Amino acid sequence: MAAGNPPKIFDLFGGAGDALKYAKAGRLLDVTPIIEELGIADKFLNLSQFTLDGKVYGLPIGGSTEGFFYSIPLFEQYNIKVPTTWEELEAAAETLKQNGITPFAMGSKGAWVPLMMVNTLIGRYAGPEAIDGFPAGTHAWNSPEVTAAFAKYEEWVNKGYFTKGELGLEYADMLNQFVTGKAGMMFDGSWRSSVFKDPEQAGELTGKVGFFPMPPVPGGKGDQTFVNGNYSNGYGFSADLNERELAAVKAFIKNMYSEEMQLRGLLEDGVLPSMKLSDDAIGKVEDPLVKQIMETMRQTGGAFSHFDSTVSSDVYKESEAQIQKLIAGQATAAQVTEALQKVQQEANAKS
Amino acid sequence: MLLKRAVPHAVLLAYVAVVLFPFVFVVFSSLKGSNVEIAESPFGIPKTWHVENYAEAWVKAKIGVYFFNSVYLSFTSALASALLAAATAFAIVRMRFPRAGKWIYQTVLIGMFIPGNVLFIAQYLLVMKLGVLNTHWALFLPYTAGALPLGVLLLAAFMKSLPRELEEAAIMDGLSSAGLFAKIVLPLTLPALVTVFIVNFLGAWNEYLLANFFISKDALRTLPTGMVGFRDAFQTNYALICTGIVFSVAPVLALYAFLQEKIIEGLTVGSVKG
Amino acid sequence: MKHPMRNPWIYTLFIAPTLLLYGLFFLWPMLSSSFYAFTDWNGLENYRFVGWSNFADAFGDPDFRRAIINNLIFIGFSVFVQIPLIVLFALLIASVKRLRGFYKTTVFVPSIVSTSVIGILWGFIYEPEIGPLNRLLALFGAGPIYWLAEPKWALPAVLITNAWQWMGFYIVLVLAAILAIPREIHEAAVVDGASGWQRALNITVPLILPIISVVVMLSIAGGMRVVDIVLVMTKGGPVGATEVMASYMVNEAMGVDPNYGFGTAIALIIFAFALVLTSIYQFTFGRRMQGGEF
Numbered sequence: 001m002a003a004g005n006p007p008k009i010f011d012l013f014g015g016a017g018d019a020l021k022y023a024k025a026g027r028l029l030d031v032t033p034i035i036e037e038l039g040i041a042d043k044f045l046n047l048s049q050f051t052l053d054g055k056v057y058g059l060p061i062g063g064s065t066e067g068f069f070y071s072i073p074l075f076e077q078y079n080i081k082v083p084t085t086w087e088e089l090e091a092a093a094e095t096l097k098q099n100g101i102t103p104f105a106m107g108s109k110g111a112w113v114p115l116m117m118v119n120t121l122i123g124r125y126a127g128p129e130a131i132d133g134f135p136a137g138t139h140a141w142n143s144p145e146v147t148a149a150f151a152k153y154e155e156w157v158n159k160g161y162f163t164k165g166e167l168g169l170e171y172a173d174m175l176n177q178f179v180t181g182k183a184g185m186m187f188d189g190s191w192r193s194s195v196f197k198d199p200e201q202a203g204e205l206t207g208k209v210g211f212f213p214m215p216p217v218p219g220g221k222g223d224q225t226f227v228n229g230n231y232s233n234g235y236g237f238s239a240d241l242n243e244r245e246l247a248a249v250k251a252f253i254k255n256m257y258s259e260e261m262q263l264r265g266l267l268e269d270g271v272l273p274s275m276k277l278s279d280d281a282i283g284k285v286e287d288p289l290v291k292q293i294m295e296t297m298r299q300t301g302g303a304f305s306h307f308d309s310t311v312s313s314d315v316y317k318e319s320e321a322q323i324q325k326l327i328a329g330q331a332t333a334a335q336v337t338e339a340l341q342k343v344q345q346e347a348n349a350k351s
Numbered sequence: 352m353l354l355k356r357a358v359p360h361a362v363l364l365a366y367v368a369v370v371l372f373p374f375v376f377v378v379f380s381s382l383k384g385s386n387v388e389i390a391e392s393p394f395g396i397p398k399t400w401h402v403e404n405y406a407e408a409w410v411k412a413k414i415g416v417y418f419f420n421s422v423y424l425s426f427t428s429a430l431a432s433a434l435l436a437a438a439t440a441f442a443i444v445r446m447r448f449p450r451a452g453k454w455i456y457q458t459v460l461i462g463m464f465i466p467g468n469v470l471f472i473a474q475y476l477l478v479m480k481l482g483v484l485n486t487h488w489a490l491f492l493p494y495t496a497g498a499l500p501l502g503v504l505l506l507a508a509f510m511k512s513l514p515r516e517l518e519e520a521a522i523m524d525g526l527s528s529a530g531l532f533a534k535i536v537l538p539l540t541l542p543a544l545v546t547v548f549i550v551n552f553l554g555a556w557n558e559y560l561l562a563n564f565f566i567s568k569d570a571l572r573t574l575p576t577g578m579v580g581f582r583d584a585f586q587t588n589y590a591l592i593c594t595g596i597v598f599s600v601a602p603v604l605a606l607y608a609f610l611q612e613k614i615i616e617g618l619t620v621g622s623v624k625g
Numbered sequence: 626m627k628h629p630m631r632n633p634w635i636y637t638l639f640i641a642p643t644l645l646l647y648g649l650f651f652l653w654p655m656l657s658s659s660f661y662a663f664t665d666w667n668g669l670e671n672y673r674f675v676g677w678s679n680f681a682d683a684f685g686d687p688d689f690r691r692a693i694i695n696n697l698i699f700i701g702f703s704v705f706v707q708i709p710l711i712v713l714f715a716l717l718i719a720s721v722k723r724l725r726g727f728y729k730t731t732v733f734v735p736s737i738v739s740t741s742v743i744g745i746l747w748g749f750i751y752e753p754e755i756g757p758l759n760r761l762l763a764l765f766g767a768g769p770i771y772w773l774a775e776p777k778w779a780l781p782a783v784l785i786t787n788a789w790q791w792m793g794f795y796i797v798l799v800l801a802a803i804l805a806i807p808r809e810i811h812e813a814a815v816v817d818g819a820s821g822w823q824r825a826l827n828i829t830v831p832l833i834l835p836i837i838s839v840v841v842m843l844s845i846a847g848g849m850r851v852v853d854i855v856l857v858m859t860k861g862g863p864v865g866a867t868e869v870m871a872s873y874m875v876n877e878a879m880g881v882d883p884n885y886g887f888g889t890a891i892a893l894i895i896f897a898f899a900l901v902l903t904s905i906y907q908f909t910f911g912r913r914m915q916g917g918e919f
Contacts, residue, residue, distance in 0.1 A: 109774075109862060165753050167863035168774025176587045313882035321688070324864045328776055359717040360724070366714060367731050370793060373746050374734075376757055386755055394757070435643045442639035447631045455640060462651050466850045468871040469896045472878050472888045473654030473661070496650035499643055518630070528635045557739035559853045564879055575741040579857055582745045589755060592745065599742045607737055611730050614737065619798045 008245050009252055012058045012236030014049025015309025016135065019236060023050075023057040029237040032056045034250055040257055043275045046231040049309045059257060060234035062271035064190045065227050065297060066116045066306070067213040071205060074101060074184040086215050093161050096184040105183035106162040107169030108327055111320035112308070114166075117187040118153055118323060119306045120214045120228050125149035127222025128304035135311050137348050141340035145221055150326065150333035152217075157327055167327060179205045187214075189230075190293045193270035197287060211292045213300070227296060229303025231274050266290065272297065311344065318343040374600070381405070381593035389589055401590065408594035411585070416570060417577030418598065421556055424487060424573060428494035429551035433544055435495070436502025441532050443503070444510045445518065456507065462500035471560060478565055489565040490573070494558065498551040505620070509543040510536065546617035549610060553618075556603065574599045662890035667883055679890035688865050689891075692873040693898075695780065699869065700848030700902070702784050704841055707792055712837065714792075715799035716825050729800060732793035740790065744857030747786040748773065773859050776866035783867050787854055791847065795840050802836035803829055838910070842903060849899040870895050 012019050012028075022028050032055050035041040050058035070082070075092075078099055083089035093103035108114045122130055126145035133139025140146070156162065163169065163177050175195065178186040179202050186192075195201045196209040216224030235256070237249050255261065263281045265271040270290045285291055297303075308316050322339055325331035331339075372394075380389045381404055382397040409415060439459075443452035478489045513536065521531045537544070559575040566572055572580070581595050607614055662679055666672035683689045718728045735743065750756050751772035759769045772782040806829060814824050830837075852871035855861055861868035861876060868876075870891060878888025 109860070165771035165774040167776075168753070168771055168859075170583065172584070172587065317880070317882070321865075324862065328864045330776070330864060359721050363714070363717055363721070363724075363728050367728060370732055370735060370789070372757075373750060373789075376750070377746060380749075389755055435646070438639040439643040442636050445630065446636050446639075448633075448636055451636075455644065459643075459647060462647060465651065465655070466846055466895065466899050468850060468852050468874070469892045469899075470651065470654040470658070471871075472874070472885060472892055473658040474650060475879075476657065476661070476885060477649070477654060492646065493650050496646040499647050500651075503643070522630070528630050528632050529638075531630075532639075553737055557737075557741075559739060559741040559857070560875075563856075564875075575739045578745060579741055582748070589749060589752075592749065596742055596746055600738050603737055603739075604734070607734065611733075615729075615733055615797055618736070618794070619801065 008238045008241060009249060010236055010238075012050075012234055013309070014058060014060065014232035014234060015305075016312050018309075019050050019058045019232075019234075020052050021313075022236070023052045023055075027239055028057040029239045029241060029249065030055045030057060031059060031237065031253065034253055035059070035257075038250075038254055038257075040275070044231075045274055045276060046229065046303070046305075049230075049232045049305065050234065050236075058234050058236040059253065060231040060274040061256065062233060062262075062265050063229060063231045063274045064233075064272055065213075065229050065293065065303070066120055066187065066189045067211055067227065067293075067296065069178065069186045069188055069192065069196075070210050070212065071178065071181065071184050072208040072210055073205070074181065075210075078184075080184075082210065082212050083215055084212075086218055089215050092185070093156070093159075097159070097161060101181075102163050102177065102183040103161040103185060104156070104163075105174045105177035105186040106166040107171055107174035107177070108162075108166045108324060109168060109170050111324050113171050113174060114153075114323050114327065115308070115319060116189065116228075116306070118149065118319075119308075120187075121149035121152060121217075122146055122307070123222075123226060123228060123304045124214060124217040124220045124224060125152070127220070128226045128302065129222060131304045131307050132310050134307060134315070134344055135348060141344055142334075142337040147333050147337045150336050153323075154326055154333045157329075162327075167324065175201075179203050181205070190270065190272055193287070193289045193293060194268075196289055197270075209289055211289060211296065213296045223301040225299065225301040226304055227300045228306060229297070230306050230309070232306070232309045234274070312347045314347050315340065315344050377593045377596050377600075380590055381597050383590050386587070386589050404590050404594045405598075408581075408591050408598065411591065412577065412581040412595050412598075413569070414574075414577070414595065414598050417572055417574045418602075420487070420571060421574040422602075424490055424494070425552045425555035428491050428498065428555050429548045431491075432495045432498035432502050432551050433548045436499055436547060437506050437537060437540060437544060438532065439499075440503050440506035440510050441536055444507050445513075445536070446528060456503070459500050459503050462497075463504065467497075468560060471564075474561070475564060485566055485568050485571070487566075487571060490555075490558075490562060493561055493565075494551075494555045498547075498554060502547045502551065505547055505617075506540060506543055509540055513539060546613050549606070549614055550617040553603065553606075553614070658889040658892050661886050662893050664886040665884065666886045672886060675886065679887045680894065682887065683891055683894060688868060689870070689873055691865055692861075692868040692870045695867065695869045696848055696851065696898070698780065699784065699787070699851050700845055702788070703791075703844035703848055707788050707795070708837065708840060708844070711792055711795045711799055711840065712830065712833075714796050715803055716829065718796070718800055719803040719829075720821065720825075729797055733797050734793065735790045736794035738790075740853035741857045743786065743790050744854050747782075747789075748858050751782055774863055776863050779859055779863055779866045783854060783858055786858065787851065790854075795843070798840060799833060799836055802833045806832050841906060841910075845902050845906060846899060849895055849902070870898070 014020075019028070032041070035056065044060065045063060047056055047060070050056055050060065074080075074096070075082070078095050080092045080095055081088070083092050096103045106114060119131070125148045126139065126143065130139040130146060134141060163174070163183060169177075174186060174188075175192070177183045181204065190211075193211070196206060199206045202209070213227045241249060257275060259275070259277060259281055262273040262275050262277060263284065266273055266285060270287065270293075272293070282294065285294065307319070318340055322331060322336040326333065326336050376394060379394065379397060382400045382402065383389050384397070384399060384401050388398065439455070442448075443456050446452070474493055478484050478493070483489045483492070517535060517539075518531060521535050526534065557575065558573075559579075562573045563576045563579070566576070578595050578599050582592050585591050663674055663676060664672040665675045665679070714732070718725055750758050753759055753769045753771045753774070758772070762768075762770065770778055772778050810828060810832075811824060814828055819827070850871065851869050852875065855867050855869055855872045856875065859867045861872040874888050874891040874895070877891065878885055
């Protein structure tokens, strides 16, 4: 993109740090007329990550949610039932810890990994509106609620609930911890579900993984049944197209964003649809894990995004630095949220 | 008396052991069957020699592709810079434009003082502007350019010592300066040329920073970047990763085994002069 | 008739490509860096001049200040820990008659291998559960150390790997100088009754001060240049414990949200530091060690 010669059709990540930035610079094609023409404009579940000033500049190809994967064998072994309340979740973690199993697998060398859980914690403690509220200025990082979310994460770190040496482990190591039975739970995105069908990647745990959303937090604000829903992975199109290329783009959109393709993504890769599917199509899903995930989506009151697509990159970079400091014990929750709010205010002042 | 003699050797052998143990470890690990085996006996000889790991790594890590790219890029840039440096050294040292020569020499010398990564970003932007980002030119050009200062330095020093009579005889025979260069000087400079070539080849072969950021297309990647990518993708299959390391290092070690004197000489002399 | 060696066409032909490449990839980047460093260009929109603010931001960022300190630690380690060892090992190799070639060839090996591969290799050695280093510690009953995951161990770990890679190179360099000392000097000292150690300290070392000086300068330059090993082993983490100026620069300029203006400012800061440190050294110890002449 920055090189100045992007292809005509490309992978695009939504949000202020990516799609909206390029949209502002005029590099992206406004697809609003195309989707209206094709009649699919209102079939998308969430276009907010690609919409600037009412115009749509990219189309999400799939969605994902982030929640807890758990090891069915380990839960059975220690008689843990799937947590539906916060107390049950913490009890489950404690039971695992007592038995020498790491409660939550984690690899935080790449800071985005722990930030997944942090995001949902914020959605629980401070309410779903907070995620969009930071850049809007209606919610502050250093508010008591958001600080409480970080404090809970800090508490779990101090209790040793996360993999030891996590700061040196990558995302792939986290999966490894989980599938080799060293950890009982793993907070990750629904895109991981396809891994658990594949014996090469999931080893002993193939087909023995379940999913549950983060339970409501006692005293949490806002609708506690909301889950994280990301519709940020998609395609974008160059603003610089001639007639022929424009026609090709239209054909691409028509083919890619059809029920058939959405269903394929779901069945083959466990990628949640970004468009509304008919019940008929949904009925075709057989994988129990994917079914669990989709059931979760069905039962929620709504979804909140990941803040990595709502805040500017300055703020996101700061959150990466801060979460690692928190994990390393170099900063407290209060210090983290103060630092974040400072950067957020600077960012808000600029835009 | 014997003890006294033995002490330096003991110390040195201990140091050599420290230097070599990682290589031994990697080779052994690459032939082991599982991570558990690697963990239990790091320096133990593998129970069974899983030579198939090498085939697996070659395919999975696409080592063939990276290897080819590294060879071709290193070879061409080393050759190009050696020849260009030779031509320039010849011009500066032997041809009769003394003032220009001195000025050019000083300019090129400054290049030796700039730490590698200072120019990195500016070079990235330049490569972007030239439109060759993500092509092999993006590496070939900086590698060749980067190898020029040292090459000119070494070759100029060498050429200074060639006797004038040769020149004069050749000119009497009617050779032009280009002819003199090609037919007489170049062959005579061959030892120094080989040294310069090897040093530049190694430099390009091992280079990581530019290779990593200037090329993102997998099919064009070189070994260092490819290996790191391989490591990131197969974090947990240690035997495979070790095989990859062996693939990357073996050619260099083979080269070293045959040419150690030249290599040592080239790398150390260059540093001292610079 | 013009002398063939004064042929301007050939002359130009022979130097033009070199100067062109060199100018394009050395001189022009130096100039453009000096320009972009004063802007906030991020590759997309038009840039604005921001004066010295990039530099102010850099020095104001505690992470960058830590990176500066880490670079100084690298240099300090190279000069004060590695150099004495290097001289010692060089002296030892020079003092033995047999196996000298063997020692020289083997210690040199790590310096010709790609830094990135060495980073992968040692990353493996430092692996907390499977790596041999922790297995060794376990033999002595010491718990597993999370070498690259703990802020307090990560930098020492990288320093050791870096030392492992480069010490051999310098040892061979110093060795060559030691072996170049005329034998007569040593023989005269032996006749006077000097022991091995006395000879080493009073004769050899003073005579090789020039080469040690070179090693110091190379160590300073090398310490400022460190980046590959950090990027491959820790990416500057954990929590910036191993961040050096160059890795900070790379992370800032090539990350998700590139800021080329800021990045080139850092590049210039690195260059300035290298110049300043080398000059300080040259004007204090350098002159004395080299006998006032380079």
